[in-house]
Amino acid sequence: MRRPGWTVYGLLAAVVLGSMFPLWWSFVIASHDSTVLARTRFPLLPGGNFLVNAATVLDTVPFWKATLNSIIVSTTVAASVVFFSTLAGYAFAKLRFRGSKPLLVFVIATMAVPTQLGVVPLYQVMARLGWTGELTAVIVPALVTAFGVFWMTQYLSQAVPTELIEAARVDGASMFRTFWHVGLPAARPAASMLGLFTFVATWTNFFWPFIVLGPSNPTLPVALQQLQAAHYVDYSLVLAGAVLATIPLILLFIFAGRQLVSGIMQGAVKQ
């Protein structure tokens, strides 16, 4: 196939610059003194005030606590989603049991159900359990997802040779041992992608954590909301918070962006 001309590259470069510019801009604003900003309205280069602004952010909202919370919640949810989805996907893809087909159809159908709209009773459940304001309220409802089960089922149905499972069974391995030593290792590529996407989705999630967590025990997006409510007019400060909260994911993107790209593309190809 012929290499495309410069117009294609030019257009793509414009798109990529467009997707980077807002991030660059937030850093530029976040690294200036707000009084300087009032005078020279549109600096295009960063200033030297980022650390000062960042320090103020740390004083204003429980930023470290929020970061730690986000790490705890995202890691736990990602690990749990991977484990339980792989387990269920393995059962659907490789084990024979009565009702497996309609049950899998049910799982797939639930992906289209906007369960978020059950917030009111879910909040009541959490209040009854005494979990409001606790990370458990955010973690528990997210422990396993329909998408995860579907994704792992799709992958495992072609990744694990059935003979291998049968051989392990014939050798006398229990069902769970077989899963652990045959199913789980084979699931690794799809499982790591699922973990990655779950991590990003959990890290950026706002609606439910905002409702159920109090201001004293926030995740990062909830802390950003508090920062905004307290300091809206001071853009340098608010955007310093936005930059700080985004840095971990930018780092993740640098290391795992390639996997994110191929994950999205594989998800779409497997029809």
Added chain:
Amino acid sequence: MGATTTAPPPPAPPVPAPPRRAGRGRAGRFGRLDARVSPYLYIAPFFLLFLVTGLFPLGYTGWVAMHDWDQIMGKGEFVGMANYVDVLTGRGFWRALANTVSIFLLSSVPQILAALAIAALLDRNLRAKTVWRMGVLLPYVVAPVAVALIFSNLFADRFGLVNALLQTVGLDPVRWHSDRLASHVAIATMVNFRWTGYNALILLAAMQAVPRDLYEQAAIDGANAWRQFWSVTVPMLRPTIIFVIITSTIGGLQIFDEPKMYDQFGRGGADQQWQTLTIYLYELGWTRADFGMASAVAVLLFLLIVVFGIVNFLLTRRIAHDEGRRT
């Protein structure tokens, strides 16, 4: 449970596993029991969790909606349809509905067209193609809350960059926060910023699966690149486009983060000019502590999503069919 859900791949008919006999291996009662019960144990966590944190709350919402129900005081009298009547006769619901649909249309339609265009560019035989793909995906890792903070600065009414640019080219500044439609455009821009590249990659993957000889055939028939795109690529992408539209409908009609964070008060503007249905739901339930009314809104929004989903599906199918026929 994200307001904008992580888009799963197109739900496809599952490939049924070929029949086999697992579980013959272990002799004895334990082995047989193990083989029979284990599959159910493995899928149980999903079903239990979905029942308790998904299905039950969703169903119970309908029950709460038929009562006077205060967040603190708990259940009051049974009021039947009174909450629905209150919601449907008030101004708040209809305004929020109009805002939600307006923001949804402003974000989904341009977004899909842009994603198609970007996917078509990425589908060329590019040098360093992974770099370009990563480049368009970057906004996806930025939390909507952070996106909203950045864009509310860019779209600031008085000292925003967008207005400054408009003025340098001799146009009047736009009141992005006070004008209703302008605020919708700004919020839709945030959504488009985050999701266009993501959807472009989904479409790109589908494009690469289009058999190349279809293009050759079309070229022989005298179709130019533009014609090939609309007559070959787009019809072939139909299932993927439908999938992208349906997921963006489910997410888009529940939009919360971006409009919530568009100003510091989080109520959808001084005159609720960008208050969406989920913000309205939140206000009723957690600011006014009226769980009954909030639940009624949740049920109505649920029905709206179902209706939109079906209409979208039928419409898209029709359009793609027509395109296919014209070849």
